[in-house]
Amino acid sequence: xxxxxxxxxxxxxxxxxxxxxxxxxxxxxxxxxxxxxxxxxxxxxxxxxxxxxxxxxxxxxxxxxxxxxxxxxxxxxxxxxxxxxxxxxxxxxxxxxxxxxxxxxxxxxxxxxxxxxxxxxxxxxxxxxxxxxxxxxxxxxxxxxxxxxxxxxxxxxxxxx
Numbered sequence: 001x002x003x004x005x006x007x008x009x010x011x012x013x014x015x016x017x018x019x020x021x022x023x024x025x026x027x028x029x030x031x032x033x034x035x036x037x038x039x040x041x042x043x044x045x046x047x048x049x050x051x052x053x054x055x056x057x058x059x060x061x062x063x064x065x066x067x068x069x070x071x072x073x074x075x076x077x078x079x080x081x082x083x084x085x086x087x088x089x090x091x092x093x094x095x096x097x098x099x100x101x102x103x104x105x106x107x108x109x110x111x112x113x114x115x116x117x118x119x120x121x122x123x124x125x126x127x128x129x130x131x132x133x134x135x136x137x138x139x140x141x142x143x144x145x146x147x148x149x150x151x152x153x154x155x156x157x158x159x160x161x
Contacts, residue, residue, distance in 0.1 A: 005147070012143065021136050024048045030080040031055070034073065039066070044096045051087030053077070056094035062092040066083060067153060120148050 013019055031045045031053075044060045047054040057063045066073070070089050077086045112121070124144045131137040 009143075016139065018136060018139070023083065023104075025131055025136060026081055027053055027077060027085060027146050034045045034080055042096065044094070048086070051085065053086050053089045055089060055091050056096055057091050058093070058096050060093060063093060066091055116145065116148055124148075 016096060025048075027048050028045050031043070032040045034041065039062075042058040043066070044056040045053055046056055055066070066089070071087055071157060074086050078084050082104060116124075125146065128137050128140050131140060
């Protein structure tokens with residue numbers, strides 16, 4: 001009996017106990033929608049842990065300005081997420097471009113080890129590049145790699161019949 005990928009993913013997510021992590025990951029996408037392009041160019045949310053959102057900022061001026069906006073940002077993020085996930089925000093100065101590049105480089109390295117075709121790797125990379133939590137990203141990559149390999153095996157087996 002074939003089950004839909006959505007249903008299987010739901011079961012896997014439930015068994016792994018990562019539903020909250022996936023919901024928390026929505027904060028990274030919500031950040032850009034809540035703050036707008038000006039702030040987004042100078043910030044990079046990189047972690048959410050126990051309700052605290054950690055955001056890299058390009059300089060101390062941005063850190064100060066955003067710290068003054070923290071209550072508003074928390075309210076707007078939670079409103080956008082339709083759930084009280086963010087309870088605090090901590091700002092840290094960092095090279096924003098390097099943080100973004102490092103995250104994407106890690107995804108690329110992980111995928112190179114899978115021995116999939118370039119097109120397949122590109123598809124997976126596109127799907128996981130916005131997932132900031134490294135554990136969730138690795139889990140999704142593994143799941144998608146197995147799915148693609150299984151599909152190849154099944155297609156090959158059907159072709160031999």
